[in-house]
Amino acid sequence: MDRHFSSLDYTYMQRAISLAKRGHYTTSPNPRVGCVLVKHDQIIGEGYHVKAGEGHAEVNALKQAGSQAKGCTAYVTLEPCSHFGRTPPCAQALIDAGVKHVIAAMVDPNPKVSGNGLKMLEANGITTAYGLLEQDALALNTGFIHLMTTGLPYVRCKLASSLDGKTAMKSGESQWITSAEARKNVQRIRAQSCAVLTGANSVIVDNAKMNVRWSELGELQSDYIEENVRQPVRVIIDSQNRLTPNLGIFSIESPILIFCHTTDETHTWPEFVEHINVPLRDAKLDLTSVLKALAKRGLNDVLIESGAQLVGAFIEQNLADELILFQAPKLMGADSQSLVAMPNVQQLSDAKALTISDVRMVGKDIRITAKISKN
Numbered sequence: 329m330d331r332h333f334s335s336l337d338y339t340y341m342q343r344a345i346s347l348a349k350r351g352h353y354t355t356s357p358n359p360r361v362g363c364v365l366v367k368h369d370q371i372i373g374e375g376y377h378v379k380a381g382e383g384h385a386e387v388n389a390l391k392q393a394g395s396q397a398k399g400c401t402a403y404v405t406l407e408p409c410s411h412f413g414r415t416p417p418c419a420q421a422l423i424d425a426g427v428k429h430v431i432a433a434m435v436d437p438n439p440k441v442s443g444n445g446l447k448m449l450e451a452n453g454i455t456t457a458y459g460l461l462e463q464d465a466l467a468l469n470t471g472f473i474h475l476m477t478t479g480l481p482y483v484r485c486k487l488a489s490s491l492d493g494k495t496a497m498k499s500g501e502s503q504w505i506t507s508a509e510a511r512k513n514v515q516r517i518r519a520q521s522c523a524v525l526t527g528a529n530s531v532i533v534d535n536a537k538m539n540v541r542w543s544e545l546g547e548l549q550s551d552y553i554e555e556n557v558r559q560p561v562r563v564i565i566d567s568q569n570r571l572t573p574n575l576g577i578f579s580i581e582s583p584i585l586i587f588c589h590t591t592d593e594t595h596t597w598p599e600f601v602e603h604i605n606v607p608l609r610d611a612k613l614d615l616t617s618v619l620k621a622l623a624k625r626g627l628n629d630v631l632i633e634s635g636a637q638l639v640g641a642f643i644e645q646n647l648a649d650e651l652i653l654f655q656a657p658k659l660m661g662a663d664s665q666s667l668v669a670m671p672n673v674q675q676l677s678d679a680k681a682l683t684i685s686d687v688r689m690v691g692k693d694i695r696i697t698a699k700i701s702k703n
Contacts, residue, residue, distance in 0.1 A: 333460045340364045340403040341460045347376040348405045353519045354379050357626045359469040361385040365393045367400040386418040390425050398426035405465045407436040410445040419445040423452045432458040433465035437476035471629025480619045481630040485639050488654040494664035509691025510654045515544040521560045521631040527638040528566040535576045538562045567613045640669040646702040655694045
């Protein structure tokens, strides 16, 4: 199946990966996929998956190529699917179009596919290969791959602090520590996520609405149609049933999941709000059960935007995979509120190790991205 790839193969797959990136803000919870069709060293069709429920990358590329697709080579960032989902299998579409060769960047980790798409193509006389720019393809769909291989969503924790690691003054004052540029960057991260998770306290005290604010996406407005940018599912941890329907978060009509131990039946909730009961662990909601419930709904990429207690609990319980920290060039002093609460970390040997993967300036702030050790 694997083979030596030419410089032209690399060029065409790089183009397919570039196309797949266009779906960063729209395909959720489906994977981002790009496809390029080549015949006689000329691109005859290309496409990417725009939105869940609509045509996949291969179908969009085949539509552009038309009858020219017969005898061509297809470069696709993810193994063509072999099963019926919301749309018919892409492997069959390639077969029907008379494609001669298929090169995939990676095998699909979805057990429903996982090599079956390539086998289906081979059984119908189409030669296949995979592994071209595989690492680039893996980076396109971290959440999707994580869910398919572990059964749980990929969890990112977004935090903002001063340079001395403080998130609010002793009085609770916190708006705004970081710059407007950093807040716009957070909107992009939010827009790429399947779900945004927070605690009831953040919703009540900060009047957090946790939605993607289209006006803050900057130049993306010229690249994406607003209705294609999928609002992430908003998830709230409310172990003590403190939420009420009059809060600002419920004024925006898009799906909200409230995790609780017992459902609050004293209020009338909007139709887009769903309560999910989960068991307790050490007198608090079992966060593993929360993530399993999100996984069951296909929410593969979860962004946590919450206070020190909830973020710390996810990290301490080895349920968080990545940290995105915005640090403002300010010093707020020892009496201010700290970044993460991890009461079980009592010795240096218990400290959570981080592997920093990216450091960059966003406006006047530093943005650090790091993998969180689960040792």
